[in-house]
Amino acid sequence: MPVTVHLPGPLSAYAGGVSRVVLDVAPASVGDALAALGTRHPGVRDRVLDEQGRVRPHVNVFVGKQSIRYSGGLATPLPQSADLFILPAVSGG
């Protein structure tokens, strides 16, 4: 079953205006999913990951309800039919 990536409003502009992207591959990990997302929407990938492939410090990525900060980062395994959420952290000033 496909993985669905849920985008926050500010990133939908870089994915053709959509808020969800269903990946047509079966990524094994969050990193694989973001790589697959990046081939279709590089503007989204580059706003989630920095040049070194790290998740930007004020971006949160969740698999279901679980933040990948506490589950292995980009190596976090993805179950089938997973929902991947990309969300801005509640930082600011």
Place this chain on the structure above:
Amino acid sequence: MELADRPLRRTPEKRKLRAVARAAAAFKVLDGDVLLMVGTLKGAFLLRARPARSRWTMTGPLFPGTAVYAVAYDDRSGRRRLWASTSSMHWGAVLRHSDDLGRTWTDPQTPNVKFPESSGAALRQIWQIQPGRADEPETLYCGVEPAALFESRDGGETWALVQGLWDHPHRPRWEPGNGGLCLHTILPDPADRDRLIIATSTGGVYRSEDGGRSWSARNRGIRTPFLPEAYPEFGQCVHKMVQHPSRPGRLFLQHHFGIYRSDDAGDSWQDVGKGRGVPSDFGFPMVAHPHDPDSVYVLPLQSDEFRCPPEAKLRVYRTRDAGASWKGFARGLPQKHAFETVLRDAMAADSARPAGVYFGTRSGKLFASRDEGASWACILDGLPPIVSVRAAVVTAARRSASAPGRRQLRVRRAARRGY
């Protein structure tokens, strides 16, 4: 002043965007206008005035919610292009430009300034946008954090890390100041295509004589009271450095303690600050007079421990004799409880006669002088913290075969929205 637009509150997002777009359309810059570009921590603002500069109209915020640490105006080769670096706390920094004086802006699909993977670095901030020499209209530079120089040879379409500076053996030993480890000043020598001078904080002044392939430290004579060694080869905390195009060998810089002048393109530096009329030789901004290579403006702060104007009196100081003496100007500036801070790029001059001088404060006040700094007026208050100010006299656009942009970054939408 008349406001062409005011930030709207508590309105639905779409209604707000439509209102801002209408205001942007109403903001018309005319030939001969003076244009002020003001970058803040929460967006950018544009102001325009007729040459008398007695009445200003404003539009903004552009890119609401993003920090705009650098703005620039490029009128080479007949273009009238505005540049802005927009930095989202969440999604990173990009360079955008506008070819219609701020009505619409590019929104690059992917970030246009990126460190190569081999560098091991990631872009944190774009601190400076510097158009290149007049006879190289497709060349631009930008200075970034972590301290590095990027160059574009195609009018800003693509950017590349200047590897020679990145590979300099001193670079791993540069240390960040409070603002971050930034490359904030880029001075292409207008008379020498191979000479380029930059400054980083901290690190100091570096010069290339071969178009950026190799670099050497140029800090001799700049004292570092914050280091055990008084005059190290590098490690200086230059806050801002300026050059006058008619005399490119002469440089001035505002140091972290100390105001200095060089008459040999940085080979040696002389202290021209304390004891010559300034109440403190600490400060951040420095601006060269647009027409007089002996005139420079600074805005002293009390010390690095208390970064507010001495005696809480906001005063701009100017030298007209290359630093032999300084004179303070207070007329129109608050002389009581002025606990203000003006950051390194938040001061600028236009090229009119007499020259206009402008600065913005961290408390969001924008001050303007239309008589070369002799008297001042607060032309806008209540902005977010101001981090960058640039001024330009807008000339009539000319068509040019070499004018870039038509095939470059695609204008995707009016840039009223941030990310």
